Amino acid sequence: xxxxxxxxxxxxxxxxxxxxxxxxxxxxxxxxxxxxxxxxxxxxxxxxxxxxxxxxxxxxxxxxxxxxxxxxxxxxxxxxxxxxxxxxxxxxxxxxxxxxxxxxxxxxxxxxxxxxxxxxxxxxxxxxxxxxxxxxxxxxxxxxxxxxxxxxxxxxxxxxxxxxxxxxxxxxxxxxxxxxxxxxxxxxxxxxxxxxxxxxxxxxxxxxxxxxxxxxxxxxxxxxxxxxxxxxxxxxxxxxxxxxxxxxxxxxxxxxxxxxxxxxxxxxxxxxxxxxxxxxxxxxxxxxxxxxxxxxxxxxxxxxxxxxxxxxxxx
Ligand SMILES: Nc1nc2c(c(=O)[nH]1)N[C@H]1C(S)=C(S)[C@@H](COP(=O)(O)O)O[C@H]1N2
Ligand SMILES: [Mo]
Numbered sequence: 021x022x023x024x025x026x027x028x029x030x031x032x033x034x035x036x037x038x039x040x041x042x043x044x045x046x047x048x049x050x051x052x053x054x055x056x057x058x059x060x061x062x063x064x065x066x067x068x069x070x071x072x073x074x075x076x077x078x079x080x081x082x083x084x085x086x087x088x089x090x091x092x093x094x095x096x097x098x099x100x101x102x103x104x105x106x107x108x109x110x111x112x113x114x115x116x117x118x119x120x121x122x123x124x125x126x127x128x129x130x131x132x133x134x135x136x137x138x139x140x141x142x143x144x145x146x147x148x149x150x151x152x153x154x155x156x157x158x159x160x161x162x163x164x165x166x167x168x169x170x171x172x173x174x175x176x177x178x179x180x181x182x183x184x185x186x187x188x189x190x191x192x193x194x195x196x197x198x199x200x201x202x203x204x205x206x207x208x209x210x211x212x213x214x215x216x217x218x219x220x221x222x223x224x225x226x227x228x229x230x231x232x233x234x235x236x237x238x239x240x241x242x243x244x245x246x247x248x249x250x251x252x253x254x255x256x257x258x259x260x261x262x263x264x265x266x267x268x269x270x271x272x273x274x275x276x277x278x279x280x281x282x283x284x285x286x287x288x289x290x291x292x293x294x295x296x297x298x299x300x301x302x303x304x305x306x307x308x309x310x311x312x313x314x315x316x317x318x319x320x321x322x323x324x325x326x327x328x329x330x331x332x333x334x335x
Contacts, residue, residue, distance in 0.1 A: 069119075069120075069234045070115075070119075070233075070234050070235070070236050070237060070241065071233050071234060071236065072233060072234045073232055073233055074147060074167050074228070074229045074232055074233060074234060076146075076147065077147050077148065077149050077167050077229075077232060078146055078147065078148045078149070079148070079149055080148040080149060080150050080151075082150055082152075082222065082223060083149065083150055083151035083152070083165075084151050084152065084153060084163060084317070085151075086151075086153070086163045087163065088151065088163050088164070088165055088231075089162035089163050089164060089303075089304050089305055090305060091230075091231050093162065093304045093305060094162060094164055094230060094231075094239065095111060095236050095238060095239060096108060096111045096238075097304060098110040098111060098238045098239065099156065099158075099252065099253070100114065100200075100238055100239075100240070100257055101200050101205050101206055101210070102191065102192075102198035102200045102201050102208070102210065102257075102258075103198060103199060103200050103238070104199060104200045105200070105205055109200070110237075110238035111236075111238045113198075113199055114236070114237035114238040114241075115237060116197050117192075117194075117197050117198070117237045117241070117258070118197060119138075119237060119241045119242040119258075120138075120242070121137065122137070122138040122242050122243075122260075123135050123136060123137055123138065123260065124136050124138055124141050124243065124259060124260055124261065124262060125260065125261045125262070126141075126174075126178050126261075126262045126263075126264075127261070127262075127263050127264075128184065128188075128263040128264035128265050129180055129181040129182075129183040129184035129264040129265065129266065130178040130179055130180050130181065130184065130264050131178070131179035131180075131181060132177065132178045132179050133178055133264075138242045138243055141174070141243070142169070142226075142228055142243070144177070145169035145170075145173050145174070146169060147167050147168065147169055147228070147229070148167070148168065148169060148225075149165055149166070149167055149232070150165075150166045150167075150168060150225055150227075150246070151163060151164070151165045151166070152164055152166060152223075152246060152248035153248060153316050153317055154246075154248065154252050154255070155251060155252060155287045155301060155312065155316045156251065156252040156253075157251040157252065157253060157281070157285070157293065157298075159296065159298070159300070159301050159302060160301060160302045160303070160304055161301045161302070161303050161304070161312075161316075162303070162304050163303075164230055165230060165231055165232070166225065166227040166229070166230055166246055167227060167228060167229030167230060167232060167233075167235075168225035168226050168227035168228055168229070168246060169225060169226060170222055170224065170225055170226075171187075171219050171220070171224040171225060171226050171245070172219070172220045172221070172222065172224065174226065174262075175187070175216075175219060175220060175264075178264075180216065180264045181264075183264075183266050184216055184264035184265070184266070185215070185216055185265070185266050185267075185268075186213055186214065186215055186216060186264075186265050186266070186267065186268055186269055187213060187214050187215075187216060187219040187262060187263070187264060187265070187269075188211060188212075188213045188261075188262075188263045188265050188269035189211065189212050189213065189214075189245055189256045189259050189261070189262055189263075190209050190210070190211050190256075190259065190260055190261040190262075190263070191208075191209045191210040191211070191256055191257060191258050191259060191260065192209065192258045192259075192260045193208050193209035193260075195208075206272045206273075206275075206276055207272065207275055207276070209260075210256060210257075210272045211256075211269060211270070211271055211272050211275075212245070212253070212254050212255075212256040212269070212271045212272065213265075213268065213269030213270070213271055213283065214247065214254070215268075215325075216264070217325060218247070218325060221321075221322060221325065222321075223247070223248055223249065223318060223321055223322065224245070224246070224247050225245075225246050226243055226244070226245060226246075226259075227240070227243070227244050227245075227246045228241075228242060228243050237258075239257070240255075240256075240257025240258050240259075241258065242258070243258070243259050244256060244257040244258060244259060245257075245259065248316055248318055249286060249287060249315040249316050249318040249319075249321075249322045250284070250285045250286055250287060250316075251285045251286075251287055253271070253272075253273050253281070253285065254271070254285050268283055269283075270283075271283065271285075273285075279294060280293060280294050280295070282334060282335040283334070284326075284329075284331075284334045284335060285335070286315055286322075286326070286331065286335075287312065287313070287314070287315055287316035288314060288315075288331055288335065289311065289312040289313065289314060290314075290331075290332075291331065291332055291335045298312060299311065299312060300312055
């Protein structure tokens, strides 16, 4: 049941802005995949691809229609501790990260694992725009138009075996390009995990872009996880390994502070962080705080994953 992308284009192909807009118009009116090749500039260095428009992005019924957070806020107010702990550090330092060549190893309890060049990993999948709320455990939130594809379509492809119960994700470990990794703020590399059924949920995506453009490094290029009903730290950036495992993985934050950060990390306004309330949040760009919603507003879609689980204990 894997979706096929239009075979003539790669998500990382370089096209110029007008061509991109024209393609979108054409798709809207013709309602068909666009034929013809993009002006691919294979020799353009990876870093230059950041911000490049991505062709053939479909709309998704899973998007919220709330107003979008501005590009400048999404790309300059970041948590990516590999580049420093201040919100402005990732935008300052992540430009140095080399994102090609980049391989993602898929291993563990899978029949068809391996080491994949990131573009090969992405290519078979129909890219979609997914406008999701993101709620950081620190008490702020954004509305982000990601470009990505369901994690489930990748997992289905690699064929998890019956022993696979969880998915463990690992970020790149490269202190030469990630100055934060030369300090011990967290234990590196950053790791996060999901239960297999959470990973297979249609809302869980791997993102490669935002606002229709190749993902800026500070947002987790070349590929990052987005799980919108969980606190933002579960949405691990710059992934190099996806492992199907039988034991519940221990994430970087759980490792650092197990009394404050649990495995589930579902957004829950009724369970306070030990040092602050989680009842309200500040939407970046807005002045007044708003009420935080259970499962970040995705309860209708995901509450069923947790029936029978005590969400106060399993925070
Ligand atoms: N590897 C890695 N992934 C990470 C983080 C990090 O420090 N390192 N921070 C997390 C946190 S706390 C949040 S809120 C989101 C922020 O994503 P954004 O900067 O794209 O909004 O990324 C998450 N993914
Ligand atoms: Mo966060």
